[in-house]
Amino acid sequence: MGKLYVFGYNGFGQLRPDRSDNFLVHPVELEATEPDDDGDAVVTMVTASWSSAAIFAGKTVIMTQGFLNAKSHQFRKFETAAVRSSVWTADGLVVVREGGECVQVDPCTGQQLGRWNGPDGAKFTDVVCGESTILALTDTGDVTMLGDVQSINPTPLPVHVGENVKAVCCGKEHSLALTVSGRVFSWGNGSRGQLGHGTTEACNTPQVIEALEGVTMVTIAAGGWHSVSVSACGDLYVWGWNEAGQLGLPTSKHKTGPSDGCTTCTDQEPVSDMGQQGDNVAEVLVQATPTIVDLPTGQEVSKVSCGSRHTAALTKEGQLLTWGWGAYGQLGNGQTERCEVPCTVQFFKQRRVTDVWCGPWNIFVQVDK
Secondary structure, three states: OOEEEEEEEOOOOOOOOOOOOOEEEEEEEEOOOOEOOOOOEOEEEEEEOOOEEEEEEOOOEEEEEEEEOOEEEEEEEEEOOOEEEEEEEOOEEEEEEOOOOEEEEOOOOOOEEEEEOOHHHOOEEEEEEOOOOEEEEEOOOOEEEEEOOOOOOOOOEEEOOOOOEEEEEEOOOEEEEEEOOOOEEEEEOOOOOOOOOOOOOOEEEEEEOHHHOOOOEEEEEEOOOEEEEEEOOOOEEEEEEOOOOOOOOOOOOOOOOOOOOOOOOOOOOOOEOOEOOOOOOOOOOEEEEEEEEOOHHHOOEEEEEEOOOEEEEEEOOOOEEEEEOOOOOOOOOOOOOOEEEEEEOHHHOOOOEEEEEEOOOEEEEEEOO
8 A cells, every 4th residue: 555654753652663763854664564465564544642653554453652551662563353443542542443332442452441332222433532532423423422531431422413423523622523414513612713613712512613604524633722624625724723833824923935934845835815925914823713724836635634733734636735833843844843834745745645644743644655
């Protein structure tokens, strides 16, 4: 299927256990050890916490690395029942198996430690986690709350969205749901505008984001305190906290060119919807209503993933764009400055990126061979 590259924070060896670098500013290949019929590594999914990572080779082989058993720079590999979704919680690794079971497993051995039963016999299809809540999606399109990550609740509690849901995601303190009809709902803490309702107030129950009504969304993602969605036309919508430029909007009153923490992207002219290239524009620290971000050369997005304060987008042409906080090299451009506009990662310019997964302070990228 291709190769897996990693960059960003590596303080616990979660990117490359064999390297002592605290962070990697350039993409480095990570060899997955489960080949397909052609001898290539088949990485189907990656999930990362701030100190650990789980890499799924095929559906039945899991490689975990980083901080394991109270030690850093660890590596484990084990086989398990086929997995379709996974997430790190404060208590370890939670996976949804192909059969619809949602279980907590030992990240060193794969041994099952706990299990949730689907409501009314429904099967689970996805699991996500915020700072204090685990959410799961069922095959009936319902969202359930599995419980606080510090005290796992074996009885799922329903989250009433009011429509069939096909995707869920969590930030630190907020959650998003994408319905089958392409509508986006949000709830939780809104202190940084991450709910997209035009205010910074909290919302205890899912509410539709009115600013997105009439636009069919196909993908959603949530960072620490920011949110992103992609429309059926490939347009990128952002809202929430923009302290480090993670929305792709200017954070200070200066020119918005590629020299702004994005010095490696000199072949393009990034444009923000807040003003043209080179204009003096007003700072945007909190964007409480969704807005479109213009992409380099009018590229369209097929997938987006968010770290704590950075964002990565995969374009339909197979290019990787990154922006936001870059202190650990998580933008992959060889720099540690932030970048306030979406910029192409030059390392992948001559490669075709097929998937991207963000950890809190790093990125995992799958490319064609």
